[in-house]
Amino acid sequence: MNPLRTLGDLDAPFAWNGRRLYRAEDFAPDTPVPFELRGAVASVTSTRSEARLMRDPLGLNKLFWVLGASHTLFLSARPKRLVAEGFALKEIRAIPRGCVLDRRPGAAGSSSSSIVPKQWQEARAEWAGTASINNIGTRIRCNLDWYLDAIAAAHPAARAFVCCSGGLDSSGIAALVARHFSDVVGVSFDLDRRGCGASEDRAMAERLCHDLGIPLLKATVRPERLLDHLDTVLVEGIDWRDFNVHAGLVNAVLAEAVAATKAREPIVFTGDLANEFLADYHEEKYQGETYYRLPRLSPGALRASLVRGLDTSNREVGVFAAWGLPIVQPYAVAVDAYLDLPNSFLRLPDAKQQLCRSVFGDLVPSYVYERPKVRAQIGDAKAGAGVLATCVDRGFDQEWLRGRFALLHDANPGDVERFMRGGRYRAAVPTREEW
Numbered sequence: 001m002n003p004l005r006t007l008g009d010l011d012a013p014f015a016w017n018g019r020r021l022y023r024a025e026d027f028a029p030d031t032p033v034p035f036e037l038r039g040a041v042a043s044v045t046s047t048r049s050e051a052r053l054m055r056d057p058l059g060l061n062k063l064f065w066v067l068g069a070s071h072t073l074f075l076s077a078r079p080k081r082l083v084a085e086g087f088a089l090k091e092i093r094a095i096p097r098g099c100v101l102d103r104r105p106g107a108a109g110s111s112s113s114s115i116v117p118k119q120w121q122e123a124r125a126e127w128a129g130t131a132s133i134n135n136i137g138t139r140i141r142c143n144l145d146w147y148l149d150a151i152a153a154a155h156p157a158a159r160a161f162v163c164c165s166g167g168l169d170s171s172g173i174a175a176l177v178a179r180h181f182s183d184v185v186g187v188s189f190d191l192d193r194r195g196c197g198a199s200e201d202r203a204m205a206e207r208l209c210h211d212l213g214i215p216l217l218k219a220t221v222r223p224e225r226l227l228d229h230l231d232t233v234l235v236e237g238i239d240w241r242d243f244n245v246h247a248g249l250v251n252a253v254l255a256e257a258v259a260a261t262k263a264r265e266p267i268v269f270t271g272d273l274a275n276e277f278l279a280d281y282h283e284e285k286y287q288g289e290t291y292y293r294l295p296r297l298s299p300g301a302l303r304a305s306l307v308r309g310l311d312t313s314n315r316e317v318g319v320f321a322a323w324g325l326p327i328v329q330p331y332a333v334a335v336d337a338y339l340d341l342p343n344s345f346l347r348l349p350d351a352k353q354q355l356c357r358s359v360f361g362d363l364v365p366s367y368v369y370e371r372p373k374v375r376a377q378i379g380d381a382k383a384g385a386g387v388l389a390t391c392v393d394r395g396f397d398q399e400w401l402r403g404r405f406a407l408l409h410d411a412n413p414g415d416v417e418r419f420m421r422g423g424r425y426r427a428a429v430p431t432r433e434e435w
Helices: 079-084 133-154 168-180 200-212 223-237 242-260 299-312 317-321 330-338 351-363 366-370 387-393 398-408 413-419
Strands: 004-007 014-016 038-040 042-046 051-055 064-067 073-076 099-103 110-114 159-163 184-191 216-221 266-269 284-286 289-291
Touching: 004 042, 014 133, 038 330, 064 079, 073 079, 133 168, 133 330, 133 351, 159 168, 159 242, 168 184, 168 200, 168 266, 168 330, 168 351, 168 366, 184 200, 184 242, 200 216, 200 366, 216 223, 216 242, 223 242, 223 317, 223 387, 223 398, 242 266, 242 317, 242 387, 242 398, 284 387, 289 387, 351 366, 398 413
Parallel strands: 004 073, 159 184, 159 266, 184 216
Antiparallel strands: 014 038, 042 051, 051 099, 064 073, 099 110, 284 289
16 A cells, blocks of 8 residues: 555544544544544544545545655645645645545455435425424434534533624524533624724624623724735635635634633534525625625525535635634534425525524524624625625735635646636545555
8 A cells, every 4th residue: 555644634523423423443444434424524544554535525624635756645634735745736636525435455455435415416396205394493403402412522621612693503503502511602703993883793792692691702803904814714715715715714813812712622613504505695795896606596506506515615614723723513414404405495585594493493582583694704784894895995806816825825827727616626536556
């Protein structure tokens, strides 16, 4: 077997089998393929004669590879580390999401399995069997509770930091985390816009944390200080698209504030992923231009595209990891229930409110259900108030971000475009000869 070399740490795993969190030994080469795995993990395990490479089915944790001298297979969670080792971006590939790749001696050689369920790609036009909004909501709630129970049991001394935007997704996670952990802190992003006061997001986060009985850590930053994080977000987020960069900038400010508390065992929880599972995205207008454009697809087809696109979304895991913070995206373990929701439900204007009421009930205050949706990159309804405007006003549009990503990875624009196309990283499975 050719040698393996991993550059840097892999991201913290929070993978779950429906009963407990996986341990490192569960991913050894001689263990069963974990088809039931939900949550986040990228793993490289090997002995003198066997090896296993794998990624979780949503592709939340990243794993890249390139073949080096003497047929050494170099692997890393960030392509930048491989570039720093002397490899060109055009040589680097991602291990496909949900791939479990085993290398064993003998005639069998290597084998590759996918733990991505086939039904995830199917658009649901009608309700499946006797499924209803209430029992889907119950399934989601049970999975969230069981998962958080498992994490709390595995990390009894952890301080749980919950990102609070004041929206439904993060508010539901905050309410549940407060029930499962004894040491919980909310953390809220805002821009310091002198003379403008706090954003609607900040005001909502303050009210929610007060009602939940948890303290709120206020992460407030001047616009120029926000942009100091751009290079970190581009490298750790592994993306140059404006939506993900803007979200990554928000997370960088949150991460910096959490890290500054010097908590002994911090774990960050976010409400990310629910928007993908419900196809709950829309375009934004600023100064007559349209940003965050989406393909013109049916809700079910858009959802399938967004879920596949999580393969290239590292705005959460990567950015928080830059500050040494492990992050949990709880909605990941409820993906199967979310994907049972049919097109007809996704089309409803209040689909998220209906579903969240069945999941969280009165745990989430009524004023959260009633609040109109506002993106974290926007912050509130004030024109020119948020991260989008801060970047655009200074010329940091998508073209500039792509060029900066290329510069940071010693690549030309063509190589960057080929590295990620159609919302997917260039992915491949190493051949038997390569590893």
